[in-house]
Amino acid sequence: MTVTNSMLINLNKKYKFLLNNITNVIIETELDGTLTYVSPQVRDQFGYKPENVIGENFLEFIHTDDISIVKKALMDIIKFKKIFSVECRVKHKAGHYIPVSVQGNFVEVEYTLRLVGTLRDISEKKMAIKSHKNIERQLKTSEIKYRTIFEQIVDSIILIDSINGEIVDFNEQMHKTLGYTRDEFEKLRIPDFDLMENEEDYKTYLEKVVNIGSDSFETKYITKTGEIKDILVKVKAIEIEDKIFLHSIIRDITKERQVKKQTEEINTLKSELLKRTSHKLKTPLISIIGFTDLLLELHRDKFDTEIISILDEIKHGTERLEAIINKLLETSLLESGYMLLNPKKED
Structure with missing residues (x-):
């Protein structure tokens, strides 16, 4: 008898140590859900004093949308004799709800069937799941965007x-x-x-x-x-x-290269044409300028004022035309890459 009492005392000590040191909230309810015991951890996690919630119905603290889930889990214990396990939201004293994992089973306490269970705060788990889903959604969105650009x-x-x-x-x-x-x-x-x-x-x-x-x-x-x-x-x-x-x-870039090649060929032909044309035009111009100068120098006294004026105009016109041809020739040489520099020393 003494040994049995000693074992009972030790067991109670272990049980109290467990109750005081685990982070989960332990609850005990009657079959109708009335709370008959709540561990001290309920103060830290949900803001209630244990004595203020004992006698209340456990379902009153469950979020309205989750009550049906909890009731079904309770019925499964009775029907299938399995451990009660469900996730739901429990109301904090401050008014907000905390997601928890509830696990428990029916046990006989002093010849009375009671539900004993634990409540574990799974807020971090829910946040992690939500964060993971957000990341997955962002990845999926990014993948869709990438594939759209990739294919189009x-x-x-x-x-x-x-x-x-x-x-x-x-x-x-x-x-x-x-x-x-x-x-x-x-x-x-x-x-x-x-x-x-x-x-x-x-x-x-x-x-x-x-x-x-x-x-x-x-x-x-x-x-x-x-x-x-x-x-x-x-x-x-x-x-x-x-x-x-x-x-x-x-x-x-095949078409770009073809266009570039064609443009280069056209520019080459244009430069060659300008160069050839310039040379062919300069030859008769030189003759016209030369003979005009000759007439004005040797026979000026034989011409009246009007003829001299015409000859001067012919000379100046051909000189202007020669200047234009020289510019065209310089342009063609520059574009063809054959422009020669003529460096001069300056003071």
Whole structure:
């Protein structure tokens, strides 16, 4: 008997130690929900004194929207003989609600069936879940935005594994630019269509971009039908899930290069025309100026004032025309790159 009392005393000590040192709130209710015991932790977590809530119905502290959930969980204990477990919101003395996890079971206390359970504040857990959902939603939104731009941009985009050089992603414009279907393009590597890359150079270049971070260059791609395209590539090393990829934006500049070439050819022809025309015009002008000077110098006394005036006008007009032709000649030489500098020493 003494041993039994001693064991009981020790057990009560352990029970009280547990009650006073756990962070969870322990409650005990009758079958109708009336609180018969509330641990001291209720003051810190919910602002109530234990003696002020004992005798109240537990359901009165539950958020209206959660009462049906709690009642169903209680019925499941009776029906399925399983541990009571539910998440709900419990009212704080200040008026706001705190999300809690409630776990419990029916036990016999002094020949009376009671519900004994624990209330654990899960506010941080809920905030973490909410934060995680927000992050997921933001990631999903960012992914949608990226994929929209990825697929609709007029430039080609390609993502390359920096380790093995495999193409891991590309947009629709990429395979269309080279005339391949998506399935066909998935099987290719960069050296398969880049005329300025072989496998050895390709590996070296991958290492280079990883080291320097980004690069921009022009190259030539060959399409499925054998057409050669001029290409501008802007590549940047990016990290995705602790792995380095090369994100490349590829622009077909074939038409730009063709227009530039045609413009250069036209400018060359124009310069040549101006140069030839200028020379051909200068020859008769020199003769006109020369003979006009000769007439004025040798035969001025034979001409009346009107004729002399006409001859002077012819001379000045041809001189002005010669100046214009010289300017055209200088312009053509400048555009063709053959303009010679004539440095002079000045005081």
